[in-house]
Amino acid sequence: MTSGLWELVLKGVWVTVQLLFLSALLATGVSFVVGIARTHRLWIVRFLAGFYTEVFRGTSALIMIFWVFFVLPPAFGWQLVPLWAGTLALGLTYGAYGAEIVRGALGAVDPAQREGGVALNFTPWQRMRKILLPQAVPEMIPPFSNLLIELLKGTALVSVMGMGDLTFSASLVRLALQESAEIFTYVLLIYFVIAFLLTRGMRRLERDLKAGLGQGPTRPSRFSLKRDTAGLSASTTTGTAGVGAGVGGDS
């Protein structure tokens, strides 16, 4: 491969990274808003949030991308820049998956914590912000980490719309070289390296957040002995369900 072609690939990497960052940002926002809305006390808010989740998890991300690119412009009379259209489609779709993670983690917080907040006369918002979320967020990190990898893989879909991401640059290089094995191997390796770095980063984030809560490995083991065994037995009983309830599988 010539340096000109490598430059093309690097541009593709840059577009992929931008798209990943923006859509991860949007997806995180959507996850928290919709996930928290699903614990709201008004049924209509819960219903709307649930409806959103089921609709966006029910369709395929690629169909959402087609929809945003082809149906939105004539229907509402505005055309989005490809990067924003991709961000919108991916962020909304993966946000729906993330909302389930947020809801699950909030539901897993010990009910006594919420009751304690009520007893101390916290407002619902204060309870969420000061009691529930700080405990729920570290639990969300591992599933969010999986979701982030899914999102990274999802960014490849925008190449179908002709957006110049890493996958699209691979197709261009393939046409230039008239040979596929080399470039596709490189591109797969690049995706793998990005995924590896993301996983590492998320693991580190989880450790820091848990250390902030006094959970994690920094705590002396004699205190965490009891909770550890409890966690172990819980994970064996829900083991099989937990796998599917991860990211792509759950629906």
Next chain:
Amino acid sequence: MKWDWGAVADFMPHFWDGLLVTLQALALGSLISFALGLVWALLMRTPTRWVRWPVGVVTEFIRNTPLLVQLFFLFYVLPEWNITFSALTTGVFAIGLHYSTYTMQVYRAGIEAVPVGQWEAATALNLPLRRTWTAVILPQAIRRVVPALGNYVISMLKDTPLLMAITVLEMLGQARLFSQEHFQFTEPLTVIGVAFILISYPASLLLRALERRLVR
């Protein structure tokens, strides 16, 4: 926003063709992923690391790279090695392979969830290794993992539109073809979007019911 029911009616025959291809790809892809996933899971339990390590690396690699690029890889690179399949076969194989790296984890969890006592009982009864697996461990493990496998079938359904990128005319492929011929994008895309929800939402409700029955 204008909605043309005439376009919907015109699209419906193509829609059914596409649905058939989608379901075909889904069924075959699921079978491949179930079988291959079990093979990976069993290989990961072999005692030598010379098997575990390569299998681990390969499956990790497949799981962390986009299905779309894998599809392109198989679709464009295999012919260069003088192996030619139809687009649908290539797509089915790619989906099956990709999801086998997920089902592998499901099987692993299922196998690990079989109580140790079952292994010990098999040893005490002097069952050969083969029979321990086929008569004791796997029947219990697979029963537990059925709902989780079902979840992956639904995910697979939502990834079948990717086959469009390698010229397979499944639902999205049909919708795109129709749109390009008639310049009507809204109706076909919305029809298949709704179709996906109509298939996957009841399927997920069904699985939830199944999960309650099978996993205690």
